[in-house]
Amino acid sequence: MSLTDLHLSIDQRVVAIRAEAPDWLCAKGCANCCRRLAEVPQLTEAEWALLHEGLAALSTEHLALIAQRMQALAQQTTRPLTCPMLDEATNACPVYLQRPVVCRSYGFYARRDGGLYCSEIEAQVAAGLHATVVWGNHEAVERELAGMGEVRPLTEWFARWQGEADGGGFPC
Ligand code: SF4
Numbered sequence: 001m002s003l004t005d006l007h008l009s010i011d012q013r014v015v016a017i018r019a020e021a022p023d024w025l026c027a028k029g030c031a032n033c034c035r036r037l038a039e040v041p042q043l044t045e046a047e048w049a050l051l052h053e054g055l056a057a058l059s060t061e062h063l064a065l066i067a068q069r070m071q072a073l074a075q076q077t078t079r080p081l082t083c084p085m086l087d088e089a090t091n092a093c094p095v096y097l098q099r100p101v102v103c104r105s106y107g108f109y110a111r112r113d114g115g116l117y118c119s120e121i122e123a124q125v126a127a128g129l130h131a132t133v134v135w136g137n138h139e140a141v142e143r144e145l146a147g148m149g150e151v152r153p154l155t156e157w158f159a160r161w162q163g164e165a166d167g168g169g170f171p172c
C-alpha cells in the first residue's frame, strides 16, 4: 500500500467514526496531543518525504522558528514534548496536509491488544460513551508503515535536511 492509499484508508475510518459520533472529541481546535508527545515522533522515509514538501513551502522566517524548536526538542530530556511545528497561538498545524500518519490516526485508531491513544477519548469511552464505535486497527497501520522505508526521529530527518542545505545541522 502506498502512503497515499494509507491516508485514504485512515480518512475513511475517520469519516465513518465522525458520521456515527458527530460529537467526537477529536476535531479542529484541539491540539492537546500535539503538546503531549511522549517521544520525538519516528517517521518513515515516505512520511518524511511528504512532510519535507510541507516544510519547504513555509516562509523562511517560519522555517527558522521551527528549526530553533527542532534543535531544542532534540536536546530536551523532560517529557512530554510539544511538536515543534505546532502554531501554539492558534493550535493549527502548518503542515496539516503533509502531517505524519500518527497525526492522522491518533484519536481514531487503537491497538487491539489494549489501550487507546487519546486519554481524553479514552476517558469518554470509560464513562460509557461511544460503545458502538469501531476503532481503526493501529497494528494494521504499523504493518503498512513498516514497508515505507527507513525510520528516523523527526529531529534527525530535519537536521539532515538542514545540514544538506547549509553544510551544518544540529546533532541528534
Ligand atoms: S487525539 Fe485527543 S487530544 Fe488529540 S486532537 Fe483528538 S481529541 Fe484532541
Ligand code: SF4
Pocket (backbone or CB within 6 Å): 031, 033, 034, 083, 084, 085, 086, 087, 092, 093, 094, 095, 096, 099, 100, 103
Ligand atoms: S505535525 Fe501537526 S498534527 Fe502532527 S503533532 Fe505536529 S502540529 Fe500536531
